[in-house]
Amino acid sequence: MQGQTDQNSRRRRGFERASALLEGRIRRVGEKRGFAVARLLTHWPEVVGDETARICRPVEVRYGRDGFGATLTLLTTGAHAPMLDMQKDALREKVNACYGYAAIARIRLTQTAPTGFAEGQAAFAPAPKPPAPAPDPRTAAAASDLAVEVRDEGLRAALQDLGTRVLSRSKR
Structure with a gap:
């Protein structure tokens, strides 16, 4: 309870x-x-x-x-x-x-040792992240159209990036 x-x-x-x-x-x-x-x-x-x-x-x-x-x-x-x-x-x-x-x-x-027993394995540095795949040009254009009215350059770029990421996600 x-x-x-x-x-x-x-x-x-x-x-x-x-x-x-x-x-x-x-x-x-x-x-x-x-x-x-x-x-x-x-x-x-x-x-x-x-x-x-x-x-x-x-x-x-x-x-x-x-x-x-x-x-x-x-x-x-x-x-x-x-x-x-x-x-x-x-x-x-x-x-x-x-x-x-x-x-x-x-x-x-x-x-x-760098490899060995289960408790003693020493892989200290994290693996590098794989590069993000390039977005589809149509998706990037759609995101750019959505943010075209924003006047601030930095905010517009951030919104375009966010829009590209949201629009390129697979539908669940």
């Missing part, structure tokens, strides 16, 4: 961001691995930078018995480990800035 009232109240509010719908689930999964702040997992490239995010990813956070700072374990390939080892202090500062306090006291590196 409780789940049904949650759905009804959600429907009355209208559209919600996908991140808001998944926030609770991501937090629960992250907390199992010791990540009190799920933002560290979900925004890893923004926290440490694109260059570093391509060569490593966070695996877990372990809190010691004495409670003075945690250990962040990062997964990387063997070739990148020495470079990351030299950047530990800067990485710790960036991660602690994400937490808002000195949560991480140590960073531990775990090395793995």
Whole structure:
């Protein structure tokens, strides 16, 4: 009964961001691995930078018995480990800035091969997106006709692009 009232109240509010719908689930999964702040997992490239995010990813956070700072374990390939080892202090500062306090006291590196065991596979860089197919000239012309009355150049171009995308979608 409780789940049904949650759905009804959600429907009355209208559209919600996908991140808001998944926030609770991501937090629960992250907390199992010791990540009190799920933002560290979900925004890893923004926290440490694109260059570093391509060569490593966070695996877990372990809190010691004495409670003075945690250990962040990062997964990387063997070739990148020495470079990351030299950047530990800067990485710790960036991660602690994400937490808002000195949560991480140590960073531990775990090395793995680029391919291997199921848990240790290290494909860090996302695959490039395939290029979008060129729109049909008739569809582009129809979208251009719809936006011809708009005076602002930037707005007209954006509306033409939107119109082309909407008109070229397959009917469902």
